[in-house]
Amino acid sequence: MKKIILSTLTASLLFTGGLYANEKAAKDATVKEVNTIAVNNAKNDAKENQSKLVKEAIDSLKYAHEALVALEKKDSKEATSKLEKALGKLEVILSAKDAPQFLVIDNLVRVNEFVGTSKDVKFALKSVKKLLDEGKVQEARALLLPLKSEIDVTVVSLPLVSYPDALKLAAKYVHSNEIEKAKEVLGIALSTFTEVTQIIPIPLLKATDLIVAASEIAKEDKKRAIMYMSAASDSLDVAEALGYVSKSETTYKVLHEKINEIKKEIEGENKAEKLFDGLKEKLKEFKEKIFSENKK
Structure with missing residues (x-):
């Protein structure tokens, strides 16, 4: 997503x-x-x-991961405790009137500056076409890689639309002793993030x-x-x-x-x-x- x-x-x-x-x-x-x-x-x-990174979201993820580890060890009591803590970290955020849809858990800034001229770009592209015509794909790829000049800002967020419900469902499965289902739900919750990269030339x-x-x-x-x-x-x-x-x-x-x-x-x-x-x-x-x- x-x-x-x-x-x-x-x-x-x-x-x-x-x-x-x-x-x-x-x-x-x-x-x-x-x-x-x-x-x-x-x-x-x-x-x-x-x-700004949301500490509560990061802590919640940590507890959710620890709950999954506990389930791997078949420790339902520990898993329940960790899930309660994971949900507890989100209570203040979820109860707010203007609760955000996404909580930022990581971001990264990458800078790739091309220092040549437009003539350099055009020359490189001609070389790439020639190499592709000769079937030298990897050599062409190597020439294409430097052809960008941009600041890339990547924001990784936790979706509040689905994450808390997943924790509650996992807790329900633990309570009913459906451990495999709980593990499956938690695994999905811990891997469902939004990642958006803004490209600034x-x-x-x-x-x-x-x-x-x-x-x-x-x-x-x-x-x-x-x-x-x-x-x-x-x-x-x-x-x-x-x-x-x-x-x-x-x-x-x-x-x-x-x-x-x-x-x-x-x-x-x-x-x-x-x-x-x-x-x-x-x-x-x-x-x-x-x-x-x-x-x-």
Whole structure:
């Protein structure tokens, strides 16, 4: 069973891009420095915003497991005691009016950053196709593995819809001396979790931060602002080449057109404030659709 869980992490990265969450890039920062800060801040955001683990849920699982061990030893009295403790750990949560459907018992943040360009991606894909044509599947697979640039946030939760009822049913079977049935029910309860992974493409975070940085210095440093915008366009190329697709009405082509429009305005009269705002809104909506679609 899988259930979509949007973490606070997604929201924070969606709207801010990560640039000003912790460290702020200097106004004379290089593109590499802006990108490094963007990724580091995104990592920190991911760690700081990990879903809070519910101690009662973890304790309940521990007691349920101990009940199963007791049943393996045919110790019904011990199993009953452990099941009562397992249910007891959930009493406060279950009695609350706004009791959650899922209790978080584990989470994990993985970061895989692709440091190449869109040309590197395209070259790798051509090589993969060639290897597949030659029947060299494992070599092709090895080339495909690095072709991702994302923060993956995995949340493992205990479903309150079914878990407590399973414990009660197991206790009922123990009471009626139907030990095998009790063991079967407990085994299922201890292996039924929801696991959802939220995928956040790093190139889109970089593009967002570079655009924000460019908007803040466009008046005082045209050359650097244009450099940031060009780098943002490159990041979008990487995201597209890596296959991070959005169902947004805004396309990569539209984003590139907006970036080019802003670059021309910066070089000219430099009244790009509204253009920047429009681009940020379109990129936010574009990312929002990608974030909502990229879950597994």
